[in-house]
Amino acid sequence: MGYLTSADYESCLKVLESIKKIYIDWVPDNVKCLEDAYSLVAFEYSRDVDQEAHSQVTLEMETGRDIPLTEWAFKNGIDASYARAKARRGGYITAKKIGRDWFISELEENKDKRRK
DSSP: OOOOOHHHHHHHHHHHHHHHHHTTTOOHHHHHHHHHHHHHHHHHHHHHHHHHHHHHHHHHHHHOOEEEHHHHHHHTTOOHHHHHHHHHTTOSSSOEEETTEEEEETTOOOOOOOOO
């Protein structure tokens, strides 16, 4: 069986709810089976949603959020014009220009590549 998406779980839950409404007069064993199937799918759906949320948070923690380059430069104790020039030269991995402003990951390190 392949990977089920959140949409698959939602569809399955809707089908099970519909079946329960249609077959309300089922034998108690059949109703119990339907309720068990519903609770199992509901559990898997909630676990899938939790996993998606966790993945998103983990990805954000690993990459950091983008902040304005001037703010990043201030936090790292360097001049904003120097940071912009270095970003234009491609000196930062995560720096990107959006419109007229530069943005950079808050986790980017300011590496000095000059020879000493």
